[in-house]
Amino acid sequence: MGQGWQEILYKVEDRVATITLNRPEKLNAWTAVMAGELREAFTKAEADEGVRAIVLTGAGRGFCAGADMSRLAAAAAGRSTLAAPPTPTEGLEANFAQRLSYILAIKKPILAAINGPVAGVGLVVTFFCDLRFMAAGTRLTTSFARRGLIAEHGIAWLLPRLIGPMNALDLLYTARSVEAEEAERMGLVRVLPADGFREAVQARAAEIANLSSPRSTRIIKKQVYEAMFQSLAEASVIANREQEICRDTEDFREGVAHFLEKRKPSFTGR
Numbered sequence: 001m002g003q004g005w006q007e008i009l010y011k012v013e014d015r016v017a018t019i020t021l022n023r024p025e026k027l028n029a030w031t032a033v034m035a036g037e038l039r040e041a042f043t044k045a046e047a048d049e050g051v052r053a054i055v056l057t058g059a060g061r062g063f064c065a066g067a068d069m070s071r072l073a074a075a076a077a078g079r080s081t082l083a084a085p086p087t088p089t090e091g092l093e094a095n096f097a098q099r100l101s102y103i104l105a106i107k108k109p110i111l112a113a114i115n116g117p118v119a120g121v122g123l124v125v126t127f128f129c130d131l132r133f134m135a136a137g138t139r140l141t142t143s144f145a146r147r148g149l150i151a152e153h154g155i156a157w158l159l160p161r162l163i164g165p166m167n168a169l170d171l172l173y174t175a176r177s178v179e180a181e182e183a184e185r186m187g188l189v190r191v192l193p194a195d196g197f198r199e200a201v202q203a204r205a206a207e208i209a210n211l212s213s214p215r216s217t218r219i220i221k222k223q224v225y226e227a228m229f230q231s232l233a234e235a236s237v238i239a240n241r242e243q244e245i246c247r248d249t250e251d252f253r254e255g256v257a258h259f260l261e262k263r264k265p266s267f268t269g270r
Helices: 032-047 069-076 092-096 101-105 120-127 155-163 165-174 180-186 197-211 214-227 232-246 250-260
Strands: 008-013 016-021 053-058 110-114 131-135 139-141 190-192
Touching (some): 008 032, 016 197, 053 197, 092 101, 110 120, 139 180, 180 190, 190 197
Parallel strands (some): 016 053, 110 131
Antiparallel strands (some): 008 016
């Protein structure tokens, strides 16, 4: 769409960029091409001032079946294409510069719309999104332990922080198929009815995009993820500083004005 992407689709509507993994005949199985195009699409949405929220979903009946099995077969035969490129390992910035952790540094809210089955690396990608919505009756699996693999892409660090060590180890040890409703009880996703699922997630994204200050969401996202590496005192000092800066911004003035005038906001992001 407009950029010659092979394995994703991209569109913008109502200030929401929707990125769709687009290999429906393979249940959107993950490839190196898809990984590269997804990163390009996130970067494009981040740079577009007309975009204030991002939705990631899958084409057809699935979200992502995990790594393309032909890739795993090549690795098992000793023709590995899985080696990670060198990445920085020191400093705060390194935490947001890994193969998938860059998603945490995208400055706009990202909502995963898990419309169908999701497994392996496809599931991992959703862990790095800010909000995860899952269609009722849909199933997920980490899959790694049943393929002779391990907790990939830093999720040994991230997943326990999302749902606690016991739930994380349950999903990772067993690699069992988990229904959306159980995943919701763990706190991993929020379940929405399968009927009208995509529209419901789009509505959630549009609400953020049109009613929340893009400046506020940008800073809040940065605060939340950087706080994972900070003490309470450090996070509090940063919050106090940012609160003072807010008072001189257009969005703060508009936030007060629209409330007093009982109208919808018109935030500029400045």
